[in-house]
Amino acid sequence: MISDPDPPKETHAMRAGPSQEEIRRHNLGALLRHVHLGGPTSRAELTSRMGLNRSTIMALTADLTAAGLVREELPRETGRAGRPSLVVRPESARVYVFALDVGVDRLVAARVGLGGTILDRREAVRRRGPFSLDEIVGPLAGFARQMHRKTRPDTVCVGVAAAFAGGVSRSDGVIRFGPNMGSVDVPFAEEMARRLAFGLPVTVGNDANLAALAEHTRGVGVGCRDLVYLHGDVGIGGGVIVNGQLLGGHEGFGGEIGHMIVNPKGRPCGCGSLGCLEAEAGERAVLEAAGRFGAQMGRDAVRAVVDAADRGDIVAQAALSRVGDWLGLGVANLVNVFNPEMVVFGGMLREVYLGSAAQVRSRLAVDALPPSRDSLRLRTSALGDDATLVGAAELAFAQVLADPLEVLARAGS
Amino acid sequence: MISDPDPPKETHAMRAGPSQEEIRRHNLGALLRHVHLGGPTSRAELTSRMGLNRSTIMALTADLTAAGLVREELPRETGRAGRPSLVVRPESARVYVFALDVGVDRLVAARVGLGGTILDRREAVRRRGPFSLDEIVGPLAGFARQMHRKTRPDTVCVGVAAAFAGGVSRSDGVIRFGPNMGSVDVPFAEEMARRLAFGLPVTVGNDANLAALAEHTRGVGVGCRDLVYLHGDVGIGGGVIVNGQLLGGHEGFGGEIGHMIVNPKGRPCGCGSLGCLEAEAGERAVLEAAGRFGAQMGRDAVRAVVDAADRGDIVAQAALSRVGDWLGLGVANLVNVFNPEMVVFGGMLREVYLGSAAQVRSRLAVDALPPSRDSLRLRTSALGDDATLVGAAELAFAQVLADPLEVLARAGS
Numbered sequence: 001m002i003s004d005p006d007p008p009k010e011t012h013a014m015r016a017g018p019s020q021e022e023i024r025r026h027n028l029g030a031l032l033r034h035v036h037l038g039g040p041t042s043r044a045e046l047t048s049r050m051g052l053n054r055s056t057i058m059a060l061t062a063d064l065t066a067a068g069l070v071r072e073e074l075p076r077e078t079g080r081a082g083r084p085s086l087v088v089r090p091e092s093a094r095v096y097v098f099a100l101d102v103g104v105d106r107l108v109a110a111r112v113g114l115g116g117t118i119l120d121r122r123e124a125v126r127r128r129g130p131f132s133l134d135e136i137v138g139p140l141a142g143f144a145r146q147m148h149r150k151t152r153p154d155t156v157c158v159g160v161a162a163a164f165a166g167g168v169s170r171s172d173g174v175i176r177f178g179p180n181m182g183s184v185d186v187p188f189a190e191e192m193a194r195r196l197a198f199g200l201p202v203t204v205g206n207d208a209n210l211a212a213l214a215e216h217t218r219g220v221g222v223g224c225r226d227l228v229y230l231h232g233d234v235g236i237g238g239g240v241i242v243n244g245q246l247l248g249g250h251e252g253f254g255g256e257i258g259h260m261i262v263n264p265k266g267r268p269c270g271c272g273s274l275g276c277l278e279a280e281a282g283e284r285a286v287l288e289a290a291g292r293f294g295a296q297m298g299r300d301a302v303r304a305v306v307d308a309a310d311r312g313d314i315v316a317q318a319a320l321s322r323v324g325d326w327l328g329l330g331v332a333n334l335v336n337v338f339n340p341e342m343v344v345f346g347g348m349l350r351e352v353y354l355g356s357a358a359q360v361r362s363r364l365a366v367d368a369l370p371p372s373r374d375s376l377r378l379r380t381s382a383l384g385d386d387a388t389l390v391g392a393a394e395l396a397f398a399q400v401l402a403d404p405l406e407v408l409a410r411a412g413s
Numbered sequence: 414m415i416s417d418p419d420p421p422k423e424t425h426a427m428r429a430g431p432s433q434e435e436i437r438r439h440n441l442g443a444l445l446r447h448v449h450l451g452g453p454t455s456r457a458e459l460t461s462r463m464g465l466n467r468s469t470i471m472a473l474t475a476d477l478t479a480a481g482l483v484r485e486e487l488p489r490e491t492g493r494a495g496r497p498s499l500v501v502r503p504e505s506a507r508v509y510v511f512a513l514d515v516g517v518d519r520l521v522a523a524r525v526g527l528g529g530t531i532l533d534r535r536e537a538v539r540r541r542g543p544f545s546l547d548e549i550v551g552p553l554a555g556f557a558r559q560m561h562r563k564t565r566p567d568t569v570c571v572g573v574a575a576a577f578a579g580g581v582s583r584s585d586g587v588i589r590f591g592p593n594m595g596s597v598d599v600p601f602a603e604e605m606a607r608r609l610a611f612g613l614p615v616t617v618g619n620d621a622n623l624a625a626l627a628e629h630t631r632g633v634g635v636g637c638r639d640l641v642y643l644h645g646d647v648g649i650g651g652g653v654i655v656n657g658q659l660l661g662g663h664e665g666f667g668g669e670i671g672h673m674i675v676n677p678k679g680r681p682c683g684c685g686s687l688g689c690l691e692a693e694a695g696e697r698a699v700l701e702a703a704g705r706f707g708a709q710m711g712r713d714a715v716r717a718v719v720d721a722a723d724r725g726d727i728v729a730q731a732a733l734s735r736v737g738d739w740l741g742l743g744v745a746n747l748v749n750v751f752n753p754e755m756v757v758f759g760g761m762l763r764e765v766y767l768g769s770a771a772q773v774r775s776r777l778a779v780d781a782l783p784p785s786r787d788s789l790r791l792r793t794s795a796l797g798d799d800a801t802l803v804g805a806a807e808l809a810f811a812q813v814l815a816d817p818l819e820v821l822a823r824a825g826s
Contacts (some may be wrong), residue, residue, distance in 0.1 A: 012463075012464075013443045013444070013464055014431070014439050014443075015465065016430075016813075017429075017431045017435075017436060018430045019430075022430075023427045024429060024430065027427060030425060030426045030427075049427075050426040050561060051426055053429065157537065167782065167784055169668060169784070174781075176784040177784055225668075226662050242660055243655075245656065247655055247656075247751070248656070248752070248754025249637045249639050249751055249785070250638070250752050250753060250754040250788065251784065251785075251788065252748065252751040253782065253785045254753075255750065255751075256749040256750065257750055259749040259780075259782055260746045261675070262677065262781060263674060263677060272779060276431065320581040329674055329677060332674065333673045333674055333746075334688075334750075335671070336672040336673055337651075337667075337668065337669065337670055337673055338660070338662050338667050339665070339667040339669075340663060341663040366673075367674060367686045369672055369684060370589075371580055371582070371590055371666050372664075372669070374665045375663065
């Protein structure tokens with residue numbers, strides 16, 4: 001019995017099957033993605049995991065090796081007799097991207113090698129509040145150029161992408177809002193590309209969306225097709241993976257779960273509403289409830305509240321209990337709406353969740369529908385503060401993984 | 414500049430392209446879907462719309478005609494000179510499915526022809542409250558058999574599906590919850606198939622999910638890839654289309670937007686929580702706010718409140734204003750989370766929305782993020798009370814559209 005209410009797929013006519021060349025390009029991308037995400041892998045393993053025969057794997061590997069994207073080497077050690085299978089590893093030192101992260105508190109630029117290795121990074125603390133485009137683009141471009149100057153001549157940059165704490169329009173990469181940054185309609189991507197002058201476009205995504213992707217591809221949510229990621233920075237953002245794909249919505253603004261109202265007569269939010277999840281469980285809510293707002297801000301300040309509660313500080317405990325209650329209500333709503341397999345707490349919400357897990361769980365016990373709650377896993381981010389940066393790197397690698405030879409040909413020209 | 418934070422697609426290796434036979438089957442399905450959803454279409458139009466050449470369209474049409482799924486005929490009238498292009502129409506009278514609808518108030522069974530024509534239907538009013546499986550399966554099986562006896566010998570049933578007002582497990586079709594029906598773990602699909610004894614499995618979906626699909630494929634949301642559908646029955650259900658696909662979640666329970674809490678100190682909900690959207694804007698909330706609870710129930714009673722408000726009844730106006738406020742808050746939350754292109758109000762929420770649109774819109778103006786709100790369209794269901802039934806029919810047709818010849822061979826055997 002099939003009881004799947006999934007929709008009949010939208011079908012289009014097929015003119016003909018893909019050509020041999022298209023199949024080859026597809027499989028080059030699939031093999032490259034395999035070693036990019038899975039790390040060095042023996043030919044034998046690739047053969048079995050990809051369901052292709054040995055000679056095809058050899059030919060694909062040879063092409064990727066010739067392009068300088070992977071190299072083959074003998075494994076360090078093999079427990080077996082006979083000729084060992086060569087190991088295919090990504091050319092992490094040679095092929096790289098620039099990943100940028102525009103947070104509320106900090107600017108980060110990193111050079112990330114194929115395979116996900118962070119080769120170099122620069123970071124600057126940023127004052128909070130409204131900013132000029134130049135205050136962001138200037139330092140990031142400077143960082144990228146510094147790192148670029150240090151690269152060897154045989155290296156190649158195949159992409160640039162940025163995680164931005166704001167709403168990013170899918171059609172043009174313009175930042176349409178950033179309630180905590182005072183930004184409206186900022187042509188960040190265009191300006192960033194112009195200032196870098198690497199001859200490469202800059203792709204941009206919402207920071208929490210990209211962190212969700214990162215946790216899905218390299219973090220705690222690997223293999224999980226339905227996942228809700230909550231990201232606490234100053235505000236609360238989110239990213240939702242639905243059936244293996246990031247929920248973007250009509251124009252790329254989906255996943256703004258921080259602006260789900262959980263307490264309609266509650267605290268004012270930066271967006272103009274009352275009682276958004278962000279207003280009730282964001283950084284300011286935690287610090288105010290703990291009587292610590294203003295003295296110290298940021299993730300360390302939130303961590304200090306959790307530490308104080310652990311040491312028995314009653315005010316801190318009450319603060320986390322209050323915030324955890326709203327967080328739990330918000331998560332229950334998301335569980336009912338999405339029926340996710342996993343909910344991940346990232347950014348400063350990792351700290352908040354660790355300090356209020358009992359409260360969150362007791363809310364879920366009351367407010368989430370039992371069938372959706374029963375199989376749910378609650379987890380904290382595996383990538384921590386780097387989740388947004390890792391997500392940006394994956395976005396930057398997307399092109400080369402989709403069509404390895406094409407991108408390399410362009411980058412090399 | 415590409416600024417699309419969509420995830421890199423999960424890629425798998427391709428062994429080889431699809432065979433000629435696979436392409437043919439795919440295209441047979443695509444052509445059949447075309448006339449099933451779009452109605453009678455000339456060969457010339459199919460040629461241009463499907464991007465295939467004339468001889469391929471002729472061959473596909475010949476196969477589908479031989480299988481008895483479509484027939485070709487001369488168009489009624491043609492304004493053009495020259496030989497008219499033959500029109501391909503679905504064999505609606507010959508190929509059909511049974512669509513069942515298990516609502517809180519009613520049971521409906523219909524025989525629906527290819528192309529979506531309702532050929533025959535039977536309906537029974539159902540008392541509300543807990544039920545035995547037999548009280549549902551018995552009447553529906555009786556209706557289906559009555560209708561089946563009336564069919565001509567050359568007709569063929571290609572599927573049976575049901576819309577059920579409850580949470581349906583994707584893996585086994587068991588009803589896991591139905592807060593308004595007192596049901597837990599009901600093996601409805603299995604029992605329904607056994608009682609029908611048509612030799613066909615019964616697929617089951619949540620009623621609001623299927624209504625969303627119906628509005629997406631045949632209703633107000635055609636062509637809309639990101640859509641939130643709110644369905645008011647006694648409770649409030651929902652269905653969300655994300656990037657053209659129904660959101661199912663990990664186990665098929667996704668889309669329970671009626672159990673999103675909008676008012677945490679609000680009215681008790683059947684699910685055990687307080688202030689769910691269903692508790693604040695469902696049928697009971699409307700009728701109680703209007704001082705009419707208990708006398709008359711159901712959609713007519715809600716319609717009477719809206720009519721009274723239109724005639725100037727102050728109590729009814731205040732009731733709709735109150736309910737519309739919560740409905741608007743719930744919709745704002747969904748808009749922030751999903752960034753949909755369209756929100757559709759169906760079932761009795763159609764009435765409620767028509768009576769409180771100003772309230773809903775003013776809530777959205779405050780609580781929805783501007784970039785997601787600006788391009789949003791608010792609409793009422795085009796399929797009305799039949800949305801769930803139409804959705805069940807589409808679910809029943811899914812197999813024959815996926816592989817026309819295979820299903821027909823089985824059905825005919």
